[in-house]
Amino acid sequence: MSSISSTSGTNSTYSSNSRITGLYSNFDTDSLVKSMCSAQQSKIDKQERKKTTFEWYDEAVTDVADAVKEFSNTYCSALGTSSMLKSSTYSTNSVNSDSDSRAVTITASSTAEAGNISVKVDQLAVQANVSSSGKVSADGKGISSSNTTTLANLSFANKLTFDSDGEVSFSINGKSFTFTKDTTLQSMINTINNDKDANVTMKYSRLTDTFTITADSGGENSKVSILNSIGNAFGTGGAFQIANGTTQNGQNSIAVINGTTVEKDSNTYTADGITYTLNAVTASSDNSMIVKQLATGASVTSSSSVSADGTEISSDNTATLESLSLKNALTFDSSNNISFSINGKTFTFSKTTTLQDMLDTINDDSDASVTMKYSRLKDAFTITSDSTGEDSSVTIVNKSGNAFGTDSAFQISSGVTKNGKNSIAVIEGVTVDCSTNSYTIDGIDYNLTEVTNQSDEYVNFTISRDYSSTVEAVSKFVDSLNTLLTKMNTYVTAKDYSSDYEPLTDDQKEEMTDSQIEKWETKAKNGILRYNSNLEDLVTSIKSAFFSGSGGTGKTSASVGISSGSYYDSDKGLFVLDENALSSALESNPEEVISIFTGGNSTAASSDQGIVYKLKNALSAYQSTASDSIDSTEDKIDDIDDEIDDLQDKLETMADKYYKKFSAMETALSKLNSQSSYISQLFA
Numbered sequence: 001m002s003s004i005s006s007t008s009g010t011n012s013t014y015s016s017n018s019r020i021t022g023l024y025s026n027f028d029t030d031s032l033v034k035s036m037c038s039a040q041q042s043k044i045d046k047q048e049r050k051k052t053t054f055e056w057y058d059e060a061v062t063d064v065a066d067a068v069k070e071f072s073n074t075y076c077s078a079l080g081t082s083s084m085l086k087s088s089t090y091s092t093n094s095v096n097s098d099s100d101s102r103a104v105t106i107t108a109s110s111t112a113e114a115g116n117i118s119v120k121v122d123q124l125a126v127q128a129n130v131s132s133s134g135k136v137s138a139d140g141k142g143i144s145s146s147n148t149t150t151l152a153n154l155s156f157a158n159k160l161t162f163d164s165d166g167e168v169s170f171s172i173n174g175k176s177f178t179f180t181k182d183t184t185l186q187s188m189i190n191t192i193n194n195d196k197d198a199n200v201t202m203k204y205s206r207l208t209d210t211f212t213i214t215a216d217s218g219g220e221n222s223k224v225s226i227l228n229s230i231g232n233a234f235g236t237g238g239a240f241q242i243a244n245g246t247t248q249n250g251q252n253s254i255a256v257i258n259g260t261t262v263e264k265d266s267n268t269y270t271a272d273g274i275t276y277t278l279n280a281v282t283a284s285s286d287n288s289m290i291v292k293q294l295a296t297g298a299s300v301t302s303s304s305s306v307s308a309d310g311t312e313i314s315s316d317n318t319a320t321l322e323s324l325s326l327k328n329a330l331t332f333d334s335s336n337n338i339s340f341s342i343n344g345k346t347f348t349f350s351k352t353t354t355l356q357d358m359l360d361t362i363n364d365d366s367d368a369s370v371t372m373k374y375s376r377l378k379d380a381f382t383i384t385s386d387s388t389g390e391d392s393s394v395t396i397v398n399k400s401g402n403a404f405g406t407d408s409a410f411q412i413s414s415g416v417t418k419n420g421k422n423s424i425a426v427i428e429g430v431t432v433d434c435s436t437n438s439y440t441i442d443g444i445d446y447n448l449t450e451v452t453n454q455s456d457e458y459v460n461f462t463i464s465r466d467y468s469s470t471v472e473a474v475s476k477f478v479d480s481l482n483t484l485l486t487k488m489n490t491y492v493t494a495k496d497y498s499s500d501y502e503p504l505t506d507d508q509k510e511e512m513t514d515s516q517i518e519k520w521e522t523k524a525k526n527g528i529l530r531y532n533s534n535l536e537d538l539v540t541s542i543k544s545a546f547f548s549g550s551g552g553t554g555k556t557s558a559s560v561g562i563s564s565g566s567y568y569d570s571d572k573g574l575f576v577l578d579e580n581a582l583s584s585a586l587e588s589n590p591e592e593v594i595s596i597f598t599g600g601n602s603t604a605a606s607s608d609q610g611i612v613y614k615l616k617n618a619l620s621a622y623q624s625t626a627s628d629s630i631d632s633t634e635d636k637i638d639d640i641d642d643e644i645d646d647l648q649d650k651l652e653t654m655a656d657k658y659y660k661k662f663s664a665m666e667t668a669l670s671k672l673n674s675q676s677s678y679i680s681q682l683f684a
Helices: 029-038 038-075 185-193 353-364 468-493 508-512 515-523 533-549 579-588 590-597 611-682
Strands: 093-095 104-108 115-123 129-131 167-172 173-182 201-207 210-215 223-228 243-245 253-257 262-263 266-271 274-278 289-293 300-302 337-342 344-350 370-375 381-383 394-400 416-417 423-429 430-434 440-443 444-447 459-465 562-564 576-579
Touching: 038 515, 038 611, 093 104, 104 115, 104 459, 115 243, 115 274, 129 223, 173 185, 185 201, 210 223, 223 416, 253 274, 266 533, 300 394, 344 353, 353 370, 381 394, 430 440, 468 533, 468 576, 468 579, 533 562, 533 611, 579 590, 590 611
Parallel strands: none
Antiparallel strands: 093 459, 104 274, 115 253, 115 459, 129 210, 167 173, 167 223, 201 210, 223 243, 253 262, 266 274, 289 423, 300 381, 337 344, 337 394, 370 381, 394 416, 423 430, 440 444, 562 576
């Protein structure tokens, strides 16, 4: 292919569409002119190839520069999506609770100390608030069906009045508001709620048919001060049924954190890197009821699986007793019956009785007063007393067969079981111990359904260091850096085929398929940045950032598990992360790890700089150099374009000169032909 003609695509220069050539001479004038201008065309081809080479170089440098910029912005900028300069990248905490933590939630930042936290919430913060003294609508069903209704059309019990200008006016916490009769209810509420000076939230509830105004902040110091000015929105006979004056009925939150009482005007606050959010009171008041224990009945359960195969004794309860697949086969007496008593009541069943019939008979008997079940999940029988309390019992006596007792088919021994429990509750400070979960005291019916939080109960949290996210972040950082290095190594080490594969001219491309052009240009571009000094310097700087002392510690990346292979290996010395070594370093000395990565700052190059800052400087330096290189290359391309324009003008002039000469020749031949024809006619 290296012998391909280097004629440029300037066919229009040699087009005779607008010229009459070769008519009498039969010469291929275009080809002759093209051949006569070939020396000039070669000069243009040379510049075109030079320009293409510069364009390829520009593309390659831009490709690397863009990749460098993306990596730097992602990992080496404090604002990067995966910034390696954020302290939170290296120090994260996990929070676990061994209690029901719905009442309190905490989050621990990277600065929080690991340890145990116990929180008891005595009181939640409440902001000052005022509400309508009664339903405000005329019919008690709502002042309107929509908040888009204007103030003049709201159906108040105390009709809203306006001044002669159709306005109402009032102030909340010193901020004055004026609304017209055409203002919608929602617009009024939005205006008030969005005003920072008023610092309140106003709502209208159709459910309660009332207005509420609540301070946005302040705890026990919060207040809502209302002063009516024009009309009757507030005050005596007010449409909103909220009086003038100042209401200060808020309260602070009170919590005991690790033995220290903390009082705040908010339910969310941060201390020592830990954010506390209080959702409910955990310590009960003297008048609250605490359920410590529910009443249960005595119960006996099979001591082990009862089935022969350890799964189930039958697929359903319609199987007969004789056909049940029991580990200890059920035996019957001479009458083919089994017999036993529960709580003094005797039961006799034949071998043809179904399992369900046996259970129903026992469970429906009021004298036995028990509930017997077979669970396929547990592969076991249970018999539970229908009565609850610590005095409840289940007494079993086997009479014939082996349903109970020694070698029991049901795996339940004979005898008396008394393991029920009384319910225990604390009501108004008094402990009530009862055999049932439902009872009446002083005319009040109590129905205990679940155990509640104990009085003065603490919610316990454990804050522990979690370095798994740090290891993951460093791993992604190293992987991305290796991707960048691979790109640079590919450019720097690519074989140079430029001597055999020059850029193609337009005429050459016309003789080739798209596939051939693509393969040719891939070869031609291949070594465009081979041994590029800027790239080689960047690779060296990146390696130096990792393998020189960092963060003032004197330690290299090897101390945090990052090493590199040889440049002459197949991976060209890419970085390798030992996650176990990094985890060990974080566990033993997290502050040193942080220093190795992020020590120093981005401006002063020194051994105090961490890996990330050194890397950032190296990448920044390359970006600056690449930018200068791109600018310089584009200037050269502009100069070449100017040179090509000049050469093209000369080519046009040269071609035009030759075409004129050929045209003159054709004219002369035309005259000669005419004369010859005339003479021939004379002698004819």
